Amino acid sequence: MKGNKVIPIETHERVPARQRTNPWAKVFDPFMDFCRSRSLFLLHYCTGCGAVELPPTVTSRFDVERLGIQPMVTPRQADILLVTGYVATKTLKRILLSYEQMQAPKYVIGICSCTVNGGMYWQSYATVKKLNEYLPVDVYIAGCMPRPEAVLHGLQQLMEDIKTGRANAWQDYFNRYDHYLGNQQALFGDRWQTPTDIIGEARHYGLLGEQTLGEHTALLERIKQPLEVPTAGVFSPHSETRET
Amino acid sequence: MRPENYQAVNHPPSNEYELNFGPNHPGIEGNYAFKVKLEGDIVVAARADAGYLHRGFEKLMEGRLWMQNLAIVPRICVPDPVPMEVCYSMGVEAIGGLEVPARAQWLRVLQLELSRIAAHLFFFGGHAATVGLYTTMFWGIADRDLILDLFEEMTGGRVYHIYNIPGGVRRDLPPGFLKRLNALLDYLESRLSDYDDLFFTNRVLVHRARGVGAMDQKQALEWGVTGPNLRACGLPFDVRRDEPYLVYDQLDFEIPTYAAGDDLSRTLVRRAELEQSVRILRQVAERLPSVEGPIRAPVPNPLAWNLPEGESYTRIESSKGELAYYILSTGGAKPYRVHVRGPSQMHAVQVLEKLAIGARLEDVAQIVFSLDSCPPEVDR
């Protein structure tokens, strides 16, 4: 595709580079970024309408695999979370769970105009209007729905950003976790919690900034319940008799 | 399917296991979930869980003008949006007393049948992927893309067209379109033998899909099954024959049925329907040049159009089953109530919960796909 200028698109505050003490980091990091940009796994979570243009993008006609991008079914081994289309409130919880399960570095692409500003369902009580309120987004691809060529262009944009070391939105999640958690709690209620220990991960990556902890994380600490295997599932005894 | 000499034994509860299928799961068509309770490998209970795609369409439609609703109506069913537009337009026309000109009716049938073929090609890929034949998905999506190219020529959009409006259609065909359509139909017919070798007569599919998810006629009628799923049980009921709309009474086509009512029959019914749709399209392409006239009935200013009081219940045959719209007007510029009855509201919820019982775990995804459910229709 010709005429591919790199257009800087930043949906979050500029994140300062991590403090690296290893003297070889200056050589390895750009090399790792280059390799990383050539081998990305998409977590294909069909969150909305835009998912119907994803099979054409991935299959032979528009073939995203020649760019090194391939679908992957589990978040643990995926690099890119594709939010294809509008996000219902119920789906947003699962998107956050999947996002937090992904290993860093990870990237989020918001496809379709509904992730940008609500799109066609701006009056709907069940969809989220601004995706980067709840998790940091690297690239937005506008359209309703965007053609496979537009999706490819957006992916190439992301690859450029990764190669030049600018796609650091995932660090913003750790740096400003309190802000994101506050928005999530405002939408889902005060008892919102996920199984992932974000603050522990932030410490591990060395990204614990002064905006990571705050009043919302304090609330989370107070109400957090330990995870346990439920003894009664969805199929309680009285529902079994119905299932005949 | 258990071998004949298997004796069911009361296992202690530790043999039971609850598994969550989706929403993030390649074995589910779209963003939908259901929970299964397993005893070893066999499903003993299933429970559907929807709402991941809910947008509140019926509420949104009450707040928009009659013409504005056409922008959001196709998005109710994502793989097959054209029947949604046509059904809504037909409902509004029934209330408003608009007479659709002949040429527009033929153009609507053209679009509907092309959309049916595209949806079935998408379906073949999905069903094939659940039994491990991934090449069919690549072929199906690639061939479907050729149809989307034709749609783009005709309407301007690949997936959502907003081509049908109350009163007719928005534009006429570009020059040379029918020639390209006939070339595509020749291509699709020549591909069918390749698809047969690859998928429909493939021993893997036949062995895995035969007998799985079977329902008999009585069950199908009781559970409210419609469309190809009902025709796979041997009942030749099709809205295009029962209650002909547009110009279907002037077209010559058959209603294919198979008797077994299992996954294999459902796939083969759709393959036969693809052939019938190609047949219909050839007749349309032949007749269209001789049907002259306007392509839409005169409609007053859409921004200030008050429909008279009335209600209508319109049923049409989408690729998944019986699609119906109930539209109620109290004489205003906006609808008072629009109720969308999608075929998947029966298939993806009740029928799936009942058919999954007794199936093996590896066949559950196959049952989901062979019922051809469309989760956005369930959630609206």
Add this chain to the structure above:
Amino acid sequence: MSESKAISHRLDDVLKEIEGVRYTRQSKTRIRVDLDADALPTLLELLQGRAGYVHLSAITCVDWIDADQFELIYHVWSYEDKALVSAHIRISRDPGRYVSVYDIYTPAAFFERDIHEMFGVYFEGAPDMEKFILTEWDGPPPMRKEFDTERYVNETFAWQEYNPEWLREISAQGGGIAVKPSEGAL
């Protein structure tokens, strides 16, 4: 009254049997029946058993907030007559309770569950009145006319700024167009 004779004798006999039934023939394949809420289950049983209307197509609920009533419409279709009977009943809005027809028509389970969570109407005897689509919603039933969805949206969700930083940079660089029309196809 005599128009429905063209559809079938069986349907005519059934409709004559219920008291208080008023029906109009809307078109060749549509009949509208208005009756009291108490008489509906009997009508549906007779339609299914005697007149061959075996397919429940949909149950619609309409919120007549000014009249303080809910209108429930049961659309049943016959594969033999090839006609649709829409039975309209009215129930009072408060309390919104009605009896379930699940034992007559199995598809009613889905529609009754849907109407319950969208409108708040409770169906006695329905197999499952738990939430299905709005499982994580704790507001009022959203399809009621008093629920203003736009006001709710403005209170709950944040909007993207109209011209954020990144949009300004894109506009400054030519608008984010990948291939200009003058350059031809890819």
